Amino acid sequence: MGSILIVTETSDGKIREASHELASVAQRLAGPLGCTVQSLVMGSGAAPLAESFAKKGGGQVHLAEGEAFAHYNVDAVNAAVRAAVAVSQAELILFSNTPSGWDVAPRVAAGLDAGFVSDCFKLDVEGGKVVFHRRVFNGKLDATLRASSPVVVATVQPGASAAFAGTTEGSVTPLPVPLTGIRARFVEVKAAATRGVDLSKAEIIVSGGRGVGAPDKFPEVIEPLAQALGGAMGASRPVVDAGWLPHAYQVGSSGQTVQPKLYIACGISGAIQHLVGMKTSNYIIAINKDPDAPIFEVADLGVVADLFEIVPALTKAVRAAKGG
């Protein structure tokens, strides 16, 4: 019987939440696919984590233990996954679409001649085969994919599934991993630079995206609204990439995650990398010319219009209301 192999990640001495989400996906698919659930846990001093994961939907857990797995290393993880695949008859190999997952999973797929589908927000079984659901064109369209290879590798979007809840029977087996051919070398982790702009405390954030069009429009159009409301200014990634604003203003998966009472997104299309940074805001207003912009899926209130018409007028109205 083939298996679904979950490749877990650890962080701060714990199995990551995203790995528990993989467990719930695997447990749900196992029956319809006629597969067992097996897992790979890697780390230094990771035996307790493996034991615990076995009881939380991990099934038969293969433990790759040692200093070589103390920090993420693409070659070490690749070797461990290949070793786990060999002993588990894996037909479906699941990674989380995290910086480590997207780094190593396609490499594993190529080495196995396996089909590969990334950043799936949903996996279903139809006719005994997996159907993968993901977005394309930076979140604008939904795509449904199938893979016909005997082994398939997929990465799953963190946060798209619930973490596995409940207790299961499982086991832990040590996994010998040949570690010749490690070429990449972990050097260090540099924490994110201390910010000049702390958006985590702002009650109101007015953010601008690529739609703002030019750097001078930020102090001219976006900042005045933020100031009038007594809030802070933020930006999406393309704005920072273009050098219009420093990284300190970036909201998103590789910037700050914010939860203000009010988030106003101006000219931001709503790629997933931005949404993960602000979608838990208490109330979201989106202003964008494009009615199909993905930002409208998380917004509470939307305005399909030119932000250069709306924002200055709103700023004026806010000032008037405040008696300024």
Added chain:
Amino acid sequence: MKIMVCLKQVPHQDARLDIDPGGTWIREGSIKFEINSYDTYALEEALQAKDGGGADVFAVSIGPDRCTQTLRTALGMGADRAIHVKDPEAEGSDALGIARILAAIAKQESPDLIFMGLMSDDANFAAVPPMLAELAGVPHTTAAVKIQRQERSLLVDREIEGGAHEVVELPLPCLVAVQTGINQVRYASLKGIMAAKKKPLEVKTVADLGLTGRVGAGAATVRIEKIAPPPKGDRAQILQGSTDQVVTGLLGKIKELGLL
């Protein structure tokens, strides 16, 4: 130092996305194309290495006639030569098929460095770079935000959660998939564009690369079955009306939230 840069031509970021009659991709007929934004940063990284002295940069693209424009732009920006894999047999390749084509070129060229973008603006798979590294037998990293060249290795900062950076050292030859914003991408100068016309642009076929039957739709194991706009479902309440009406509505909501 020989640097290979892989460039994908993709629909323009603001292109209208109409679903094609087959329902498996968008209509490409009347839209504009551009170089995948992530790949432009990869090209700039290679050109900066070239500016620093002693690097030869060649650009590779796979696709129909329109990809010539991508390669001409790369040459205009400063790449020394270009390779266009232009062959209907390559059409419909999945990521592994694309990686096989690029790996065959890497095998012929033996570059010291392979630079490409983390993912494409259209498919967003982020699959080809690590696959290419595996097939080419070189170490790799992804989401690079800083690359420092050392004697025979690279020191690369890669982006991890929350804006933190993980530093990894890779011996040469290696492959790096870059993140957007790693640098500021240059424009091709007029002088550069004129000089580009004389630079070599080689066209290769699938057969030239010994890959007959190993790429293209026939060899692909991953297929898009359907693409469609996301279900409207639980979307925002849209405020309609004139600017004044909209602003009144927004102000009202902000007051209601107790934030005015």
